[in-house]
Amino acid sequence: MLLRSTRFAGENAAPFELKGSLFTLTVLHLFQLDRAAIERHLVEKIKQAPSFFNNTPVVIDLEGLAEPRNGVDGVDFNGLYKVLREHGMAPVGIRNGSPELQKIARQAGLPVLPESRSVGAAKKPERVEPLAVRNRLINHPVRSGQQIYAADSDLIVLGTVSAGAEVIADGNIHIYGALRGRALAGVKGDVETWIFCQSLEAELISIAGRYRISEQFDAADLGKAVQVHLVDDRLLIDHLTR
């Protein structure tokens, strides 16, 4: 942006021109208006880095400022300005804050700076692309005769898997209830998959094609909360500690 003042008749050159420029300024993020506290902390900071506070221009950011409980009536930016000046800072303006606070700031001679675009963009959380592999969540019991297959993902069942029902996943299977039917994890051959259930009463469990039917279960595992996985190509059933 360039605004040259027009030359008046009889003048040789314009006395000034206006030109946009970027500055690196220190931003003071204000969280509360307690002047005594601000002063106390300033003194502390100056002790740490005395050279920094040498008429340093600062912008006061009001975004994090808790709105005073009794409204904005008591807010005194004149007083704040004085405190900052006394401690080697030169407030050049404010940023953010409610319209009421901005009005008070303007009355105190502090201009309101526009929100800087780069800061605004950086504040937004980055959009995370959903993972290609997700879980399939079943939030009802799986009844006899029903078959549920979670392709390329894990399967989570919030409820019981009844006798005669079948739950199948390319990934892991988690059952928050009793497993009375069949559960087959890693059906595409993933040997790293697991089956978890809160009560093992299954007709059949299988991981990557290695299976075991209820007759082959250890009596000590029946009715227990277990995790099932493959170790050396053999199904291993561990009890889950509660």
Next chain:
Amino acid sequence: MATVIVVTSGKGGVGKTTTSASFATGLAQRGYRTVVIDFDVGLRNLDLIMGCERRVVYDFVNIINGEASLNQALIRDKRVENLHILPASQTRDKEALTKEGVDRVLNELRQSFEYIVCDSPAGIERGALMALYFADEALVVTNPEVSSVRDSDRILGILASRSRRAEQGDPPVKEHLVLARYAPERADRGDMLSVEDVLEILGIPLLGVIPESQTVLQSSNAGVPVILEDGSEAGAAYGDLVDRFLGKDLPHRFITPQKKGFLKRLFRRG
């Protein structure tokens, strides 16, 4: 707004029609305009249990095919006011039940009735699917034995996935468990599944337990819904069931063995 209730079970012979007859009669006794429909096309039974088999002229399939009007086919019960029966056809098969046809008949019935009770045939084929498709609530009838419970589990899965409510994403069909032919003594001995066993497997709220009773057989043969038999335990249990369905909070009766006196034990007769 009329409520459509399906009485279903998966397995045959567990007491669906007995339950449909007594449940519909109980609702009508309590003042609700009620119709009970026999969906068992080809194996018509409800009319026998209701004692109106000799008054059947037109049937459900006739209405679906537009061969008769509803008023011609509906049979008014002679004992209980507000109660109507829509019999099944004995000469057709279940293929006569089309989704559009059943929908149209139900919509017509909704105009004049508060409760529409659909007596489902056994199995999970067309007849059973049509009976449950339009249901708002379901009475799932189960006997305390494993095959019956498993079939009920299967039907619950179908209710949750293939009813109109499921297909349209509406609130699910409200499920009620009816445990019929229950003998507390035998459950105690471990010959039968107990109420708790069945509830643990099926995991739906218990609406009523109907005790095993000779009266059920006798009243079926006499064409009287057992709920109308004064002094019978099964009839009283159905009465409680209807009251619970209508929102009353009643304790479950007939689920613990009765202490029999010395004489009764000597002449052991139910």
